[in-house]
Structure formats: C-alpha cells, structure tokens
Amino acid sequence: MNIEKQADIVLSSQAVFTGLEDEPRPAAIAITDNKIIAIGSEEEIEPFIGEQTKVYKYDDELIMPGFHDFHLHVMMGSLSLESVNLFTARSEEEAVNMVQEYGQAHPEEPWIIGFMWDSSYWDDQELPHRSSLDRVFPDRPVLLFHAEGHYAWVNSKALEIAGIDRDTENPPYGTIEKDEMGEPTGIVIERAIEPITRYAFDLSQARKTELFQGFLAEAARFGVTSVNDLFGTQMNSRLDDFPLLQKFEEQGKLTVRIHLFPVLDGDLKRAEQLRKTYASDKLRVSGLKQFIDGVITSRTAYLLGSYADMPGVEGHAEFSLDTLTEWVVEADKAGFSVRFHAIGEGAIRMALDTFEEARKQNGVRDSRHSVEHVEVIHPTDIPRFKQLGVIASMQPDHFALSERNVYTERIGMEREKYVFAIRTLKDAGAKLAFGTDFPIDSLNPMRQLYRAITRVDSGGVDVWNPAERITLAEAIRAYTSGSAFGTFREHELGTLEVGKLADIAVLDRNLFDVSAEEILDAQANLTIVDGSVVFEKKTGALKA
Incomplete structure (x- = not known):
C-alpha cells in the first residue's frame, strides 16, 4: 500500500458496510482532506496514523456511507x-x-x-x-x-x-x-x-437562518450527509431561499450536501440560470420537479377509475398530459432530470408517458428521471421503470403514516395489492432511491429502513403485503448508492471506496446484528461530511 501522506482521520470497526457487499466486515478507513485514501485491515491502515491523526476505534458499531435523503423539503422541514x-x-x-x-x-x-x-x-x-x-x-x-x-x-x-x-x-x-x-x-x-x-411563511432572513441551522443540526445527528431539496408547491415560495443556502456554503457552515430541484414549469431560461448559479460540490441544481396529483386520503391522487368509497371520483391531474409532455421534452433536451410527484396509478402512468415521449423525441439518453412516491401503481406500468430508465423514489415509512383501513377503503382491495410495491419494482429492474419527504415524515432514516424490511403497517402488528419486503442491505443501498445514482454522483458518493468523498455515518450498533425493532432505536455516533466531523456523540465509542 503506497502511503504518500498521513491521514487526518482513521475509523475502524468490526462492522464496516461499504455498500459493495451484502454484509459488513472488519475494516479501517483512512481519510485525508475530503476523500477516502485507503481501506483495509487495521494493520494495513496503521502506517497512515500520525501525530495529528484523529483515530476513532469502534468495536462493532456500524460504519457505513452517509445517508442520502432522496426527497425532502429543506425549509418546510426546518420550520x-x-x-x-x-x-x-x-x-x-x-x-x-x-x-x-x-x-x-x-x-x-x-x-x-x-x-x-x-x-x-x-x-x-x-x-x-x-x-x-x-x-x-x-x-x-x-x-x-x-x-x-x-x-x-x-x-x-x-x-x-x-x-x-x-x-x-x-x-x-x-x-x-x-x-x-x-x-x-x-x-x-x-x-x-x-x-x-x-x-x-413571510419570515425574516434572521428567522429563516435560525430555522436552517436547526435543519443542519438535525441532519447531522441522524447521519444524513446529502439531501435532495425538491420543489414543494407554490405555497413554499416565500419560505424557500436558495441564496440563504449559498450564504451558508460561502461561510463554510453548510454541513450537508444539498441537491436542488426547482420547479418544472416551462421556464427553462430560469432553470438554466439556476443551474449555473448553484453548481458546487455541496450545493447544486440537479434537476427539476413538479406535481401531477395529490394524495389518497383527500382523494386528490389521480387513479385509473373511481375511488372505491366514492364512485365517480377518480381524482385528477394538476396539469394536462400535453402540457407536462411539452415541459418534459424541453427539459430533457436541455439535460435536466425531471421528477414527478405521482401517487395514484393514473398519475404514475402520465409521468411514465411523458418520459417515454421525451425518449422518442430526443433519443435515448441517461436522463435518470424519477417518479416520486409510487404509492398505488397499475401492474402493467411496473416494467416501464426499467424500460425507460426511470428511478422509483420511495419513502417506505409513508404506508404506515396513514391509517391502513382508511387508505384501503379509498383505493379498494384490488389496488391494495400494489401499494408501495418496492420488491416488485426492484425485481422488475427499477432503480430504487429512498428518502423521507421530510417534514411529512421524520428525517430519521431508521424509520424508512425498518418499514422497508418489515412492512409492518400503521397498527404496528400486521404486515402489509409481506412479499414486498426487501433486505436490509438493499434498503441501505437505496438510501445511499441509489440516491447517489439518482443525482449522477455514484462516482463520488454512496459507497465507501478509495477516491470517493468522505461522507460517512457511524451508528451506535450493527444493524445487521440486531432485531428489526432495535433498528428503530439506532442512532448516529459520528457523522462526517466532506472529510469533516459535523456530529460527534460524546457518549459514543470514541477511543483515543
């Protein structure tokens, strides 16, 4: 092993999940500046340790890539x-x-x-x-x-x-x-x-600053190192503040990577200007986002056919298919990834139809468009995710936020078989990326992991469609490398590999060695973003 310089930080544990295998293994990691420079046994990494190296030696606490929340709303969550x-x-x-x-x-x-x-x-x-x-x-x-x-x-x-x-x-x-x-x-x-x-939401800059500081602290304490900040309807327009985020970055206070997804509304000139303005490693425009429908409980999600409990009502799309297609084709041609909130089967189909038309008009390219939520899907649309290269952006804990009986009364038992069909989508070749939709759910990643591997419903006992469970390794990958892929950063984020950016979380237990219920209690001991420690639990397993 060629050792050119001593490490700034060295981490070691009996449980290191790199994301490249299905199980954690004993390993040590050396970090210099903002990158991983070596991974190996403790003996192999020992020569990288110098007088100034900070050494974190753990027993079997889990060292893993930092969580990358693929879908949230920064300022609304801050509030x-x-x-x-x-x-x-x-x-x-x-x-x-x-x-x-x-x-x-x-x-x-x-x-x-x-x-x-x-x-x-x-x-x-x-x-x-x-x-x-x-x-x-x-x-x-x-x-x-x-x-x-x-x-x-x-x-x-x-x-x-x-x-x-x-x-x-x-x-x-x-x-x-x-x-x-x-x-x-x-x-x-x-x-x-x-x-x-x-x-x-007409808040002062001072108040917004306070709120955003709270968000950064929350992300750090949960081991969240990257987030995707999605346009969250016009009601957030007074709250969202990209210049404020940039100010934090300029002052060296931005302790989480933020990928911005402003509104898709046909104004490509504005979108392209934003993409030029925000283009750094820590704060960048990564695509555009729009809503197609609403949610099941208010019957504003767009279904194919009536709601089971209200014949004649099927919800509807916020925009026409022609309008959405025009916007997507233009954005795709300009190199933007497009993300659509689509919860009902009708909305999901519309989203896929627009992406398919963009391919026809612009040719096949690595667009990495995504459908957000994918709650109730028609089975014929499941294989289209792989066919069109579309990411399934999902938040597994969401199906336990709504009261199950109310939800199923709305959609009916036939549709109930295709609620949050995570395993079916994955097995059909769809790329998965997980997030929280914070503040709709807690920023805590453990709730999403728990729900993805158990499928326990809102009652806390029954399992909703157990065949849709995925493994813990698959869930973590969706929350790390899946999200990195969705933002075109798999070459530098999402796994622990030499040469990648040092965005790392250390949890207080090995998630692979505890019961599913214990996962809910897991916390971060240490969070590293861009090679710098942004959260350190004083009662953690730090050893000199």
Whole structure:
C-alpha cells in the first residue's frame, strides 16, 4: 500500500458496510482532506496514523456511507422542527389542546404553525373545524398541516388574513371546504392553502437562518450527509431561499450536501440560470420537479377509475398530459432530470408517458428521471421503470403514516395489492432511491429502513403485503448508492471506496446484528461530511 501522506482521520470497526457487499466486515478507513485514501485491515491502515491523526476505534458499531435523503423539503422541514407536531393526537379536542399549549409557550410567534395531524386516527375520523381553534385562538392565526401536507386546518383569523370567505371561489386544483350554509369549514386543500402561506411563511432572513441551522443540526445527528431539496408547491415560495443556502456554503457552515430541484414549469431560461448559479460540490441544481396529483386520503391522487368509497371520483391531474409532455421534452433536451410527484396509478402512468415521449423525441439518453412516491401503481406500468430508465423514489415509512383501513377503503382491495410495491419494482429492474419527504415524515432514516424490511403497517402488528419486503442491505443501498445514482454522483458518493468523498455515518450498533425493532432505536455516533466531523456523540465509542 503506497502511503504518500498521513491521514487526518482513521475509523475502524468490526462492522464496516461499504455498500459493495451484502454484509459488513472488519475494516479501517483512512481519510485525508475530503476523500477516502485507503481501506483495509487495521494493520494495513496503521502506517497512515500520525501525530495529528484523529483515530476513532469502534468495536462493532456500524460504519457505513452517509445517508442520502432522496426527497425532502429543506425549509418546510426546518420550520416543522420548531412547530407543534400533532401526530400523536387522537381527537380534535386533543389536537386543539396541543396547539393551545404550544401557542401559550410561544407567545412571540405571530402565527401558530403545526404539522402531522391525521383525523383518520381520531375517534370519529371526521375532519376538524375552524370553530374548535377559534375557541382558544380567536385573534391569532393558526395553520396546521395534515400529515400528508396536501391539506390544512386553519382558524377563522387565518382565513380572514388570507381574504377567504363564503364568496371565495376555489382556485385551480384546490378546494376551500364549505358547510351546508356556504361558510368555510377551515379545511383547505391543495392550492387553496397558498393564500394562507403567503402570509404565514413571510419570515425574516434572521428567522429563516435560525430555522436552517436547526435543519443542519438535525441532519447531522441522524447521519444524513446529502439531501435532495425538491420543489414543494407554490405555497413554499416565500419560505424557500436558495441564496440563504449559498450564504451558508460561502461561510463554510453548510454541513450537508444539498441537491436542488426547482420547479418544472416551462421556464427553462430560469432553470438554466439556476443551474449555473448553484453548481458546487455541496450545493447544486440537479434537476427539476413538479406535481401531477395529490394524495389518497383527500382523494386528490389521480387513479385509473373511481375511488372505491366514492364512485365517480377518480381524482385528477394538476396539469394536462400535453402540457407536462411539452415541459418534459424541453427539459430533457436541455439535460435536466425531471421528477414527478405521482401517487395514484393514473398519475404514475402520465409521468411514465411523458418520459417515454421525451425518449422518442430526443433519443435515448441517461436522463435518470424519477417518479416520486409510487404509492398505488397499475401492474402493467411496473416494467416501464426499467424500460425507460426511470428511478422509483420511495419513502417506505409513508404506508404506515396513514391509517391502513382508511387508505384501503379509498383505493379498494384490488389496488391494495400494489401499494408501495418496492420488491416488485426492484425485481422488475427499477432503480430504487429512498428518502423521507421530510417534514411529512421524520428525517430519521431508521424509520424508512425498518418499514422497508418489515412492512409492518400503521397498527404496528400486521404486515402489509409481506412479499414486498426487501433486505436490509438493499434498503441501505437505496438510501445511499441509489440516491447517489439518482443525482449522477455514484462516482463520488454512496459507497465507501478509495477516491470517493468522505461522507460517512457511524451508528451506535450493527444493524445487521440486531432485531428489526432495535433498528428503530439506532442512532448516529459520528457523522462526517466532506472529510469533516459535523456530529460527534460524546457518549459514543470514541477511543483515543
């Protein structure tokens, strides 16, 4: 082994998962500057250790490539970390009490913002009403996002600020729910949320900076070293702030790689300018993203045929197939990867149709387009992922966020066989890439790994389509090398190999040697990004 210089950092453990094999093995890793310069036995790496080398010697804690979250929303997630989380509420009254406690504890915040309520888990399973929030906050606006993020519950003050009343018409691809008297109920769906976030998300630069600092800390403590920040509808337009991210990079404070996916809307001139502006190793535009449909629970996901519990309603696409195809063909020709939110089988088919047409018009190229979520797929579309070179971008824990009976009542038992068909897609040759859709789910990768290998449903006991389980090694690869491939960085990220960038996570246990349930308890002991330690658990297994 040719030793040209001493290492800055050396890591060793009895359990090193490089991503190149199916099991971890004993190994040591030498890092100089921001790259891995050697991997071998402890004896082989010993000569790389000098007086200035930081040595981390572990027993059987798992050393692995850093997690690469393939789908999340940076600033929306940043905001959620300092908002009220309502996922554990089991009634409207309990949710209101949680909001009241949060509001009283944060009197300085002009808006009370919350996330993750889900009435399908409540006793009556009825959607909440603005009046229950009005009783505790008559003069302070409240905005609470449903667990899936595609509809929200607000109070009368929020509606007043946004100028929404009984005479307000529904926007295109949006609904203002109204009662039998024609008055808004406080439930706003899809693009009907935007008039409210226009005010709720009007934050100062100082506040955005604080929020983003919280996000960086959260990513580091979970061993997340790269993320893909996807356009998250127009309601986020006041919140998203690419220049802020660039400022952090310029100041040397960006402790996670961020791959930006701004909106696909036909404005290629703007997209190309953004691609030129953000083009570094740590902050770059990697493609474009758009929505085709909504979600199952609100019946805004686009199905092929009616919802099982509401004949005649099949959801619909936000844009026409002609419009989407025109945008994709132009973007593909300009070298952009395109990513479509597509949850229902109709939306998934539309996405694949646009990618197929781009191939016909532009020729076959290594586009690495992707379909996001892929929740309910028609079986005839499964082989098209391999045929078209399309990535299946999935978040396994999502099928346990929604109450299973409510979900299956919406889609019916025939479609139920093709919910989150991860194994079937993989076996059909689709490339998998995992993420969280944070803040729709926690940034913690362990929840996605657990759900992918167990398929335990929302009840915590039953297994949903056990044949769709994948192995732990396959799940980790989808969360590391799969995501690296999806962002055209498999040559430098996603596996532990000599010459690759030193983005590494050390977990507090060997995931391959514990029960599936114990995976949920696993935490990061050490996180390294670009060769620098960005998180170190003081109670970890560090040895001098």
